[in-house]
Amino acid sequence: MATARQKDLVKSKKNPSKVGEADASSLQEMMNAIRDDICGKIDLLSSELRSEIATVRAELGSSITPLQQKVDRHDDTIRELEHAASDQGDCINELEDLVQTLKKQVSQLNAKCEDLEGHSRRNNIRLVGIPEGVEGPNPTEFVSGLLHNVLKLDHKPIVDRAHCSLREKPKTGDPPRPFIIRIHYYQDRDRILRKAEELSPVVYQERRAWFFPDYTTAVAKKRAQFGEAKHLLRSIKEVKSRLVYPALLKITLPDRTLHKFEEPSAAEKFIKSINTRSPREGPFGLFT
Template sequence: MANRTHKSSTSKKGASPPTEDDAAPLNSSESVEKIMSAIELLGTKMDTQTAALSQEIASIRQELHTTVSSLQSANSQNTKRIDDLEQSATEWSSTVMTLETTVKRLQSEVCGLTEKCLDLESRSRRQNIRLIGIEEGKEENNPRQFCAAALKEILDLEDTPRLDRGHRSLAPKPRDGERPRPFIIRVHHGDVKDRILRISSQKKQLFYKEKRTLWT
């Protein structure tokens, strides 16, 4: 018994304490677990960030698609409007050219008609004479007949001259005491008009109802 006890104590005394090499495997295993846990956590975060980034990119793409579609629609409408405006401008240009040609032709016609009117007016006035000095109202309702009778009486003509027109000038009717408006008389025959002027020029003074008259 004593020997066993001695051996046992001897064996206990001879046993060496555990070294760092004996504890290393346990520490390495824990480190690996921590690293793996960190990697898994990092992977989870990366997946979360990737999903969020993908969602944001998809949202941006959708917004861009909507914006581009809207711009394309607006561009199509503007293109159609521009085409319509170009077509309208072409049509209006043709219309304006046609109108310019028409206006030039009408201007030429108006110039010709104006010259003809001036010529006709001048011709119509060639047989006109003016009788000045007869009181207002003497002609009553038939100034042409009155002028014919007045010519015969004033100039001592054998026949009553044929007149186309006989009327007062278009000036406003004068008030009492003011100078009467002249008569505008158009003689039908030119030779009769010349004879009237010749006789009136031969006489120094012309009177109607004892009032002096003038011829022009």
């Protein structure tokens, strides 16, 4: 007995056009089924993706919100710091201007104090080399008599006060402290210094004594810097020099040309140039 499939084959052999239409219809149905299946899966995946994206977006939103708040707070803090830095910069500029002003004022006050101290010492003499303790209970009277006798003055100078320098009393064998002597009259003070220079070396109790003007520490240091220049000038007999207060070296050449120097290096350079002139030229620019 023939099966249905065999019958169909027999029919298809008898009518091939009908068989082609049946296959095409079957293929179309299969394609439609595949398309529906693919579309369904795509829709499912799209739905899942949308759900996951929404979840991620929600999570990101919940995470970004506190971060944004922190950023906003940091922005506010940075703005405050910028304003504070700007204010501090203005304050620093004002303080720098104030410091410069105060430095000028301090410099002026120091110069004024130095000048006042120098003037207060104009009548003073610093006497070095007198043995410690010989002045007795009345150093003022002792110094007045010492100046009169040692320097062979016409009269005893009026001494306002006299005392040893205020440093610690020296030990046995150490050099004695210098005497600080204030002469009542400035003319007597100059006369004493000139007389001491004329009688140099001055000796008291078989010890040499030195007489110096009583300069401030700053002035004494400035004057000491001209020591080399004064040493060079001693070898040139034709030149006259004088170191005037506070520290100005005046050099007078034989042709009466006056040169003034406030810097020791400039004075030394000038003095050395005097002895390095041409052999046909004198030491002061004059031909011999």
